[in-house]
Structures are given as structure tokens and as C-alpha cells.
Amino acid sequence: MLEIVDLEQTVSKEAFKQRSKELKPALAALSQPIKQQKLPVIILFEGWGAAGKGSMISNLIVNFDPRGYQVHSIIGRSDEEKREPVMWRHWLKIPEQGIMSVLDRSWYQDVSVSRLERGLDDKGALRRMDDINIFERQLTDNGYLIIKFFLHITQKEQKERFEKLSGSKSTAWRVTDNDWKRNRQYDKFYSAFDEMLEYTDTAYAPWHVVSGMDKNAATLEVYSTVLNSISRALKEKADKEKAGACEPEIIVPGDYNYLPMPKLADVPLDQTITEEKYEKQLKKLQTKLSEQHGKLYSKKIPVILAFEGWDAAGKGGTIRRVSEALDSRGCEVIPVASPSREELARHYLWRFWRKLPKDGHVAIYDRTWYGRVMVERIEGFCATEDWQRAYREINEFEHQLTDWGAIVIKFWLQIDKDEQLKRFTARQNTPSKQWKITAEDWRNRDKWDLYEPAVNDMLQNTSTAEAPWHIITSQNKKYARIQTLKIIIDAIEKRLDE
């Protein structure tokens, strides 16, 4: 992509003045509709050192209402960030609806400069670029607009700019030894940049490679690109909202190794365990899990345990038997309720990204991101296309977790409708347990027949070899607890043996 950029183009001072007089008010006029129409926007600037990213950002944002944007400079990963998946820190910073996030460098650092300077191999780089494509697709699919600029200059121009900066006392500090080294290795960087641009130039988040040779020309190109991209996105958003629900495409849940899952109706529910055997096994398994936690910690392996199941299926009690075996300083139980305003204003996976464990820690989710394909589907909190697309998005999310090194295990606690009624009634009749049962539980119960196929779909579409679902018969709660502990211990054992 770099080859085809016209580096000769210049714009006269007069022409610049004239044209920017038209473009600047048009850009300024975008602040309000972005906010009103709740469009989240990401504008990122990559490019050669001294290509003019910083001043381009200043030139751009001066047109906007400062309450409507945030500027972030992306540097290397901090120690805290190194304990999380690569894309974690970028996910955390995605803007909320109606806000424009302007980035000085971005996730592309990891696959360009870092690739060459921190020895990321080709395979690793491809994997990272796949992650980036997924990240950008997930965001744009969920309504984000991403505008990507790469500012391009020649080796000679870069050298001259470095020399000029070095020549002045007030700017000499801006040119480091590393910058000079990069200039000498221009060709190597050129290939890496070019490959990155090719690989990540997608229909949903295309690159705009801009010549940085002439500042005026570059500024005008950035202005008009931003103007056109945002105007188009606003129009599309408005049109889409006017048109209402559209026929969803059939979305494949992704190219993963799926495990066969039974339908819920075919799951046998008659397993039980004697009280005596339960006590003995529980103690043994908890001791074992406790030992394993120390090893996970020292090997920095994160563990993600996801619990879903019918109301009153026994999630709380099961989670407790797991968590009490773990060192509380390295384990957190995360109850997932309805999203907060801050969460609703962003991509639905954001709130789970920001609650990931550190490496070596265990996170136990009491309800999960699967709400998207259950309650949000059933209650119509998202559009059909949203939850249909979510299978793939979730598989991708979990893939990034396992790719990071996490053990990911998902449990569906299964009871039948009669058993639920028994438990609901018991709760209602026991004063100390009445808080556990709400009107909403009864409403959800009425929708059992809607939920069951949704759960079946979920299990079919998201049980992968790397992040499998386990259906746990919980008609007998004690049996369920023992089964769950066994599965967790086996999975950890297997990993520790690797």
C-alpha cells in the first residue's frame, strides 16, 4: 500500500487557506450530531517517526468540542498490562457512544515497531494481526466507526527532519538514538509497515495512507477523510434506525473445533451422591484444587470459570465450594447483573474485558457474557442480528483468552422445571431464603420454553475444544458440586502436565 502513495503532492498556502476555511466549520458541525446520534468514533494515527502525527492530531481536534473527544498516546505495555491479554488495554479504552477517541499510535505498535524491536516472529505477528482484525470487526459490527491514518514519508525526508530537530536546542531531545537507528533500517520497517497495512486493510476499517511530505496537503486529506467518514457513518446510522430491524444474515459462529453437545431435554438428571461420599470427596477435591492454585500462580496461568444455569439450579452453592478452596488473594467471584449506564454505552463485551483476572489468578463468573444470547435475545434487549453475531464474537473472545494462556471452562447447571418449582416454593416458604426469590424469577420461569431452545443454540454454537461447555446435572446439588470440582481439577491437571 505504501508504494502507491503520491509523495509529490503539494498544496499552496493560499489553496490550503481557502480549502480549510470550508472544511473546518464542516468538521466543527459534526460534534453535535456525533453526540446526539451516539456514534462512538475511533481515529488513530500511525506512521513514521517525525511524519507529523502529533501536529496532525492538534490540527484535527481543534475543530471539535473538547468535551466530545479524548486523546490517548499509546506507549509500551506497563507491567500491569503485561499480565493481561494483548488487546486488553485497548479494549479498556474504547470510547463510549457519542465520544471520539483520538489515538497517537495504537494497537498497531504491537505488530510493527514492537515486531521488529522486540523480536515477535512472523507467526506471532500474524496472530496479533488476526486479533486486531477481530477487534476492529467486533467494534464496527457493534456500531463503532474506526478511521485509521498512516502518515508516510521517505527515508530521506525523515533523516532531514531528524537533523532539523536535532539542530535546535529546544527540540533536540525529541530525536533519540533509536530514531536514528530506525531511519537507518528504513527498508526493514517499510516491509513491516507495508505488510501490516495490507493485512489489516479491511472493508470495515480501511487504512488511509497519507503522504506526510507536505503538511498542508496532509492536513487537508485528513480533514476531508474524517469529514466524509463521519458524515457517512452518521447517515448510515440514521438510515438504519429509520429502517428498523433488517433481515439478519446467517452468521457462522467461526472456524473452531466444536464439541458435540446434547440437547438439554436429553440430559439424564438422575445422578445422585450419598451424603457420606459427598463429604469425603468434597474435602479431597478441595484440597487438591487448593494445591493446584499455588502451581497456577507460580506458572502465571489464569483460569476463567463461567457459570450459567436455570434460576435456582445451584450456581451460588457450587461457586462457593470452588472459591473456598482457592487462595482468596488470587481469586475473585464476579456476579454479573444488568449492565450499568457506562457499560451500556459501550460494546457489550467491554464490561467483561475489564473484569478479566490477572495472570495466575482465577475469575469465577456468576452469569456471564452469554447473557447476550439468552436474556438479551429473549427479552429483545438487542436486535436479532446482534445476538446471532454474538456466537462468533464470543468464540473469538474466548479464543483470545485461551491464546493468552487461560484455562476457560463453562458450566451449565441443569435442572428440570419441576425441580425449579420445588426450589422456588421452598425459598418462598423459608423466611431466611425469601430474598433469593423475586418476581423476576417467576417471570423468567414462565419463559422456560423460550429459554430452552436459546440455551440449546448457545451450547451448540459455543462449545469449542479450547473453551468447552459442561452440562452439570444439578437435580442433586451435591452431585453437581462434585462434578464441577472434578472437571476443573482435571482441566488444570492436564494443563499443568503439559
Added chain:
Amino acid sequence: MLEIVDLEQTVSKEAFKQRSKELKPALAALSQPIKQQKLPVIILFEGWGAAGKGSMISNLIVNFDPRGYQVHSIIGRSDEEKREPVMWRHWLKIPEQGIMSVLDRSWYQDVSVSRLERGLDDKGALRRMDDINIFERQLTDNGYLIIKFFLHITQKEQKERFEKLSGSKSTAWRVTDNDWKRNRQYDKFYSAFDEMLEYTDTAYAPWHVVSGMDKNAATLEVYSTVLNSISRALKEKADKEKAGACEPEIIVPGDYNYLPMPKLADVPLDQTITEEKYEKQLKKLQTKLSEQHGKLYSKKIPVILAFEGWDAAGKGGTIRRVSEALDSRGCEVIPVASPSREELARHYLWRFWRKLPKDGHVAIYDRTWYGRVMVERIEGFCATEDWQRAYREINEFEHQLTDWGAIVIKFWLQIDKDEQLKRFTARQNTPSKQWKITAEDWRNRDKWDLYEPAVNDMLQNTSTAEAPWHIITSQNKKYARIQTLKIIIDAIEKRLDE
């Protein structure tokens, strides 16, 4: 306080079993009312190395619903945390209502171990302990319960425990050279701990010094202390809610150097500036501010600019003239709207703590923490005692910011009622500006006569030498912008000259 602890006390295995059989279910029964009554609880464990903090935490939390607590281990400050005020990282972690936060070490590390090992002088230590007392008072005043444990063992006992741990292959790694060094310097640490305990043993957050010599005795003491403290807090909270609003005490806004402030009614409003002079001065001042920003950055001085004022007084336009002069990568404009659910569930200052700038950065707040003593007071969103107490809390908050090194400047943009009406009407009649005017603006306007005395109270009670208010006449918006820039530049200049 350490002297009076009975280190001889033991509890037999039998007695322990018996007593914990009573205490454990009583503790378990607290999970629900904590959640229901929305009590936020902080339980922290400090003490000697090998005194048993870790196992005590495990023994304690095993009784609770794991969805209702979080355990945090507090270690040294990360690089990111070092760029913020000392208490920042602790503020960020305060639990929300109904959640129990259990801390393995805490903010007391900064004034005990760090004091000795990182060379904090006595004066510095006292300042930090004052900050801690303020932190704990602000939390408890706002409904938090803080339970503080210090586990005490003798030098001899500690040595024996270290020897025992070192003797076993699986635990030897837990004893570091530093631990041995601390054991040899037991007396020095003893004095530091003792002073810390004395200084921070307050009525609102008293210390519980527990002998860690006998594990059974210690566990029972922790159990009963937690049980009593939480039960009492729940009862008090329920009683208070039943009783309703109580006669607020007269709260002094704190011992600060207050600046005399005029009443709003006495502020002259007739200053103006010619268009020509404005353009010239604006350019000059923005260039100056831009230069200053680079110096602030290299000296790592944070700047906090707070904007308040009547609706339509021109906050947005003024903020813009300031922000466009600053390097966007080191400046953020923070619009403050009504609090989110996550924010409402915590101390009202939490949301401002979590939006502080890094050192060297500038944060511009479009509306601020002063909402507590204006809109929350007028609309009854908090009790009378809450907003009356807030003057002092805010002064303390800002003092911590200036103590950290920040330049803090606060602006009240003043217009009269007629001018507001003119601007409201103009907005209403200009299609491109209609979004700026809402029904709420008109409602607020109706309450002008309630707001005015509230603003006067605020200006009287919170304009300190270190964080002064400036009333800016904004009847002429351009005049206001120039005045604001001048004040900011002067304050920065003064600091840079120091």
C-alpha cells in the same frame, strides 16, 4: 497500643470448636443484610510478617457469600500509581454499597514498612497519617464501615515461624532476606507500628490489635469483632433510616487559609473587551499557555481547572479557548453529568478521584465535585448533613491535590438573570443551537434564587489560598475568556518560578 495486648492468651482446640460453631453461622447470616441494607464494608489486616494475616483472611471469608466480597492484596505502588496522589489507588478500590472489601495489607504500608524502608521522614509520615485519617473519616461519614486488624507477635515468635517456614522445601520461598532483616530490626518496626496505631486509632475507625501468638484465639477474636462491628453498623444504619433526617451538626469547613469572597450580587458585571483587543490578546495568551504546558510536563506538575457557573454563562466556550492551547495528549476535558449507577453506589468523591490527571497533565472539569453543595443540596439528592459536611470534605480533597503538587484553580462564571434569559432565548431561536437548551435549564432557572445563596455559601467556604475560586464576569464572553486565561497563566507562572 502494642504494649497492652495479652500475648499469653490461648484457646484449646475443644473450646475453639465449640465457640466457632456459634460464630460461623452468625457471620454467614450477615451476607444477606449487608447486601440488602447496602452497607459498604472494608476489613483490613495489617501486622508483622508471619503473624498469620493470610490464613486469617481465609478463615474469615469462608463464612461469606463469595459474591459479596472482594479480597485485595496491597503491594507497592506501580509506576502508574506513582503518577497520582498517594491515596489515589486506595480511593479507586473502595467497595460499592453492599460489598465487603477485605484487604491483605493496606494504606498503612505507606506509613509503616515503607516509612522505614523507603526513607519517609517523620514529617512526611505524619502528613500521610493525616491523609489516612481524613480518608477513613470521609468514608465512615458517608456510611462506610471500616474494621482494622493488627496481628501482633513477638520477635522470638516471628523468628521461630520464619525458621519453620525456611525449614520446609515448599514454604522456604516465603521467607525473604528482607523478612530476616525486619526480624533483626524488630524494635525499630515496633516503634513505627506503635506510633502508627496510636495516631490512626480514631473513634470512627478504631484499631483492633489482636495477638497472633495463638491461632485459635486470634481467629475467635477476629470472628467476634467482625460480627459485632457489622451487626452494630447494620443496626445503626436501620435506626438512622427509620429516624429520618436528624438535626445536622454545625460543621466547620476545616482549618484552611480562606480567601475573602464577594457575594455574587456585589460582583460588577460591566467589564467588556473590544473585538480587536480580544483577538490579539487571545493569540498571545494561548501561545504563552502552550509554552507553559511543555514546562509543566517536564516538571511533572499536574493542573486541575474546575469550571462552574450559571447555565449559558459560557463555560464551554471558555474551556475551549483553554484546551486548544494545550497539547491534547496531555490534557483532558471532563464533562460531569449526573452520576452513573456505579458512581452512585460509592462515596460521592470516588468518581472524581478516578478521573484525576496524571502528573504533568491538565484536567479541565466542566462542572465538578461542587455539585454536592449546589444541585444535590437544592434538589435534595443528599441529606442536609451530607452537603454541610461536604465543604470540609472538598477542602480536604483539594488539599490532597495541592499537597501532591497540583495547581488547582476554580472558576465561577457569573452572569445576571437577564443575560441568561437573553441567551436561553437566543439558543431557542437558533436551530443549530437548540440542542443546548433543555427543559431542565428552564427548571434550573426558576430556582435561581435558591441557587444564589448556595453558590455564595460555596464560595465562602471553599475558596482557600491553595485552591482559590475566581469569579469571572461573563456578561461579555470574550472578556471572560481572556480573564480566565490570564489567571491560569499567572498561577502557572508563579509555580514555575518557585
